[in-house]
Amino acid sequence: MQNPKDPRVAVVTGGGTGVGAAVARALASNGWSTIICGRRLEILEEVAAGFDEPGLAARVDVSDPSDVDQLFSLAAKTFGRVDLLFNNAGIGAPPLPIEELSVDAWREVVDTNLTGSWLCARAAFAQMKRQLPAGGRIINNGSVSAQTPRPFSSPYTATKHAITGLTKALALEGRVHGITVGQIDIGNALTPLTAAMTEGVLQADGTIEVESTMDVEEVAKAVLMMAELPPEANVLTMTVMANGMPLVGRG
DSSP states (O other): OOOTTSOOEEEEESOSSHHHHHHHHHHHHTTOEEEEEESOHHHHHHHHHTOSSOEEEEEOOTTOHHHHHHHHHHHHHHHSOOOEEEEOOOOOOOOOOGGGSOHHHHHHHIIIIIIHHHHHHHHHHHHHHHSSSOOEEEEEEOOGGGTSOOTTOHHHHHHHHHHHHHHHHHHHHHGGGTEEEEEEEEEOEESGGGGGGGTOEEOTTSOEEOOOOEEHHHHHHHHHHHHTSOTTOOOSEEEEEOTTSTTSSOO
């Protein structure tokens, strides 16, 4: 573990609700100065107001390069460095057969989930290389869709598989610079976006079934553990999931 007295600065994308908000609160409760970003400033400010450590909220579109550059400039100007990026911002598309899904819907998911993660990692690398002491950590939110798709989910699944490739490529590139990169794949954490799972969701065999969920705070604990590893250690990939969800096996 890092020394809790050391200044530690985290940037959390998609930090206004769900997994992002839970992780941001966990970091702030454990001594991290935390900047959260997203598209709805009012919600972000409500989350940041509850932090135990200094925090900021910023309206950012992660698919916009200038927004991302401004976010990391704000972090460096306010706190002097960036030690952690939790690349969490992501969206899905309507669950439609591929021939019915618009090209615009595909591009929006790719722009946010993949290009946005790449842009944030790019800005984090630049900041982590130039700060003193240099280095830091990036944790990408891959989702269990990085392993196994749901029906009618080609844009989301494709981007999350791509996140796995991005994680491995950046983990390799970051070694010489003291930048550690890992990925967490999350399955059925109970948030407003996944509440439908408690009522029934489409399965691979065409049935509608209720799925098990888990407390989102368990995800926050897992990310915190990854974040606070010493620089010489890395969790390259972790899956944290509701134990009863139909991820493994046939269905």
